[in-house]
């Protein structure tokens with residue numbers, strides 16, 4: 001009786017053992033024996049044995065099903081130095097829609113991580129996504145603007161600054177919550193009759209003009225800068241800082257009467273669109289282009305950022321800012337932003353688009 005019982009108990013173990021053997025065989029079949037059939041398929045499609053080896057090595061098994069015909073570009077894609085295995089399917093899909101494109105451009109565009117597959121693959125698009133200040137929501141406008149401008153970094157500067165639009169079109173209200181970084185230009189205007197609530201008056205040591213007020217933090221930084229310059233025997237004084245809305249109305253009207261609207265718009269802001277109304281900027285010393293060659297202007301260009309000020313309308317960025325070069329006009333943005341703007345050679349428009357608004 002005892003012996004019989006033991007024999008009965010053994011049966012389930014044998015069954016389990018057989019199942020394991022069967023599973024192992026099935027697994028072995030699909031992973032080892034079935035593989036050569038894909039290899040054979042590739043050979044049948046016309047891939048050389050070298051190409052077959054590359055495909056088996058660099059394409060994920062899940063993606064084998066997407067190889068349906070001989071395609072030399074497929075090998076070029078896999079051999080590119082920027083090829084990423086997990087993007088293979090995306091490269092192939094995008095390539096199939098753009099068979100005349102350079103595979104390296106295809107790879108650059110897909111590797112950017114943005115979904116740009118509805119746009120035609122081109123070296124222009126690949127160059128755009130490779131630029132540091134590329135902003136994806138602007139891509140259609142970059143492509144449009146490439147009809148007017150060939151240099152890729154300039155396309156990005158102009159579009160990020162909205163300057164692909166005509167000035168004073170598509171205007172928006174400035175965001176006052178941006179505080180020291182508030183953007184006021186030919187596309188962003190202050191709320192009606194805006195006046196900062198913390199204006200302070202600069203004393204005669206720092207001022208020589210009738211518009212002698214600035215916002216408190218900007219005024220303190222300005223005084224520090226003037227004191228710092230003095231140590232280098234550089235004398236700086238504000239000539240025009242905060243200007244009210246009504247003041248700008250009179251000023252702009254006077255210029256329009258003298259030179260006409262079109263000319264006045266190049267050097268003067270329309271009321272509500274003047275940065276002077278923010279209380280964050282100052283025209284320093286001489287408001288004249290001859291100021292550029294003075295040692296004071298040179299000192300400012302080199303040192304103002306250390307105090308949180310930027311040259312607001314630089315010489316080589318006139319079509320970005322919409323203003324002629326103004327060597328005397330300095331804008332307070334705070335030290336952190338000023339340093340980036342100075343070191344990366346940006347305007348406030350470009351900085352705002354990339355570092356704040358993006």
Ligand SMILES: [Zn+2]
Nearest residue numbers: 276282283329
């Ligand atoms: Zn100014």
